Amino acid sequence: MKNYLQLLFPYAYNILGSVEDARDTVQEVxxxxxxKKVVPENQKNYLIKAVINEAINLKKKKSRTxxxxxxxxxxxxxxxSDLALELRELVSYSxxxxxxxxxxxxRAVFILKEAFAYTHPEIAEVLGISVESSRKLLSRGHQRLNEPLNPTRPKSKGDFDVLDRFVSAVRTKDLEGLQALLSxxxxxxxxxxxxxKVVKRFCSGKxxxxxxxxxxxxxxxxxxxxRTAWINHQPALIYYYKGKILTCQVFELGQDNQILRISSIVDPEKLKNLTPNE
Structure with a gap:
């Protein structure tokens, strides 16, 4: 069952966006x-289907509460560097x-199609819907996103150079230099x-x-x-003090190396699975 735990985790996490909820979902399934007294013929497909549907139900519940x-x-x-399967199949943070x-x-249809390359008949079988419904859900998803999904950016040491310049600019209060790094x-x-309590939950513009x-x-x-780190396949800054992580800032970079998005996770519950030094 250990192999199944690794196989099933990315399906649950990509839908839920929570490590603990994903682990709980997989373990429950x-x-x-x-x-069960009767073992299904195709155990792998049965478990994938069960995890996805369990994750969908939990996501609905979380969204309401x-x-x-x-x-x-x-x-x-x-x-x-040698990512295990469950890490390679995580979608990027952005x-x-x-x-x-x-x-x-x-979300489930989108992930199955885009992250796991399922066909619409396969998605329909997993979710218990028609092929036409699968196509419509994917189309509606694209419309609601209303912006292109960039593929996972290949890792480059140059990404960390951008983060080093970012840190240098904020440390020296170089407003002009910092703005030059931002889209x-x-x-x-x-x-x-x-x-x-955060200073500001959201803002935009250079x-x-x-x-x-x-x-x-x-x-x-x-x-x-x-320290710099790779978080969900994107460059990030980890801030810590006396062995405790305080902030994780995940950066989305464009093709021109300008910073498109900064996601600052300060919630200690969401940081507890990271370590100061990987």
Missing amino acids: IYKFTS QPMENWLPEPMSTDR ILILLEKLNPKE EDIAFTADGGDKV TEVAEISILVHHRFLANKTI
């Missing part, structure tokens, strides 16, 4: 499976954020959950994002240790 405005997914380290615009079933429509989102970045750094992060 496996527990129910091992309790927790505010989703400026909600950020739980980050996962993808620093390892795509996880965009998928929050979709309802759970649209015109740069977006900044901060998620402190219900435990940490001037506002540069100012908030400098303010946050000098008010809260100036004396903290910083």
Whole structure:
């Protein structure tokens, strides 16, 4: 069953955006499976189908009970050079954020088609819907996203050079130099959950994002240790103090190496699965 745990995790996580919820979902499905008296002919397909549907139901429940405005997914380290299957199949952090615009079933169809290359007949079988419904859900998902999904950016040491320049600019309060690193429509989102009050949950535009970045750094992060990391296949900065992670900032970079989005995760519940030094 250990292999199944690794196989099933990315299906649940890509739908839920939460490590703990994904693990709980997979474990619940496996527990129910091992309790069955009749073993299905194709165990793998049965478990994938069960996990996806369990994750959809949990996502619906979470959407009703927790505010989703400026909600950020739980980050996962993808620093390892020889990524295991469950890490390779995670969608990028920016795509996880965009998928929050979709309802759970649209999200499931989108992930199965785009991340796992399922055909519409395969999606229909997994979700118990018609092929036509699968096509419509995917089309509706594309329309609701209303922006292109960039493929996972190949890892490059040059990405960390951009982050080094970002840190240098905020440390020296170089507003002009910082703005030069940002795209015109740069977006900044901060998620402190219900435990940490953030200075600003969302802002956009070069001037506002540069100012908030400098303010946050000098008010809260100036004396903290910083390291670069790969989080959900994207470059990130991890800020920690005395062995405790305080902030994870995930960056989306464009083809010209300008920063398109900064996602700042401050919620300690979402940081507990990361470690200061990978």
